[in-house]
Amino acid sequence: MNKFYLITIPIIIGILAGFTLYLFDNDEQKETDSNVLTKSTLTNGGSPILGNPDAPITIVEFGDYQCTFCYRFHKSSLDIIDEEYIESGKVNLVFRDFPLNGPDSVLAAEASYCAKDQGKYWQYHNQLYNNWAGERTGWITKDSLNKFAKNVDLNLTEFNSCLESHKYQDVVLASYKFAQEIGIDATPSFLIFNDERVIKIRGNQPLQSFVNAISEL
Template identity: 30%
Template sequence: MEEKQQDKNTFSQKPFVFGLLFAILLAILIGGLFVGYNKSSMSNPGIISYKNEPYLGDKDAPVKIIEFGDYKCPACKGFNDTFFKQIDKELIQTGKVQFFFFHHPFINVDSYRSAEFSESVYKVLGNDKFWEFHKKLYDAQPSDPEAENKDIYKKDYLMNLLSTMASKEEVDKVVQSYDKKEGKLASNEDDALATQLGVTSTPSLFVNGKMFLGRDMKDLRTRVDAAAKEEGK
């Protein structure tokens, strides 16, 4: 199963879960919990490298959170539309957390293509442009990915989407990087790390290298505070 965030106005009062029927339907589509719950998986902070990864927040923040995500995953879109906004407001903007996005494409070729293209955006245009494009990709995800807009993740579409926030020269440079498989190399490294860490679904969160198995923002705040204490801060 996967979990989805409640409406922003009710999230703080209710657990971060689906209604029963919607949970079952989404589980069939994707599978796994939003947090990537897997009792057999063992976190190994030592194998995680944060170097050259897109991030938000203060580099000196005591706690690092990783989101493993897939741009075609509806639960990932739901996470970024709701739960992430609370993380940003309460943890990133307050200097408590440095937040990273790592790719774990798994649904189909669209997942891999969009991940690789966004990595080229990061490599060529930098961190800020990556996050702008990251948001555009999730905003563009159709409500029913299988019903309409089947060309949405193809190269020409990704180029056009990027052109709404970058010059033609910048787009051309990103495409050159993408065609040279530079984005694929970076995306594959993220994906390999996800496998090593036992990630089985998206979105999955790691707090200072340890898989987050909580259910809501309260659980995440508690885990972040504990992680900060572990770092002596």
């Protein structure tokens, strides 16, 4: 098991909206520039918002399309969070790419943004996790990405042109760099926040951890 799959309890409490955010990790206090951790900088550069853009609580997930525990979160907790909190307008979700598993993960993330160009980011995102076949097993190829594009009825000419040009490679790598800068070191990792506080969950924690975090905000 890679070190970034180690699971801990929520470890971050802070203040957004123009104030300095303090991170607490194993009793060590770290200070982060308030210009980095604002709602806009946490969500810009990520996926389209899933749910009500004006929801009082936002979840930002940092994930990798090859990550085993990201897949498990997608297949277990996410559906319940969506049904109970996102569809009701209480919470929205943004996915940010943190491709720890190498070039194939970067390519899959690029493909998701090519799908975004045609208004089908989340449909394609779901295809990637629904067809997950392990870490570093070679299942992410241009042929498989093209197949997933067909499955969600994308214009394949436009999709392949986007993918071949690596139109979104810089966006994906910028998201990776940003995650590192704010101390993200595992996939999946989650920042759950409102206008005043943010809670971090590291790893694929049980659903109750997410319920508790949402209830605290």
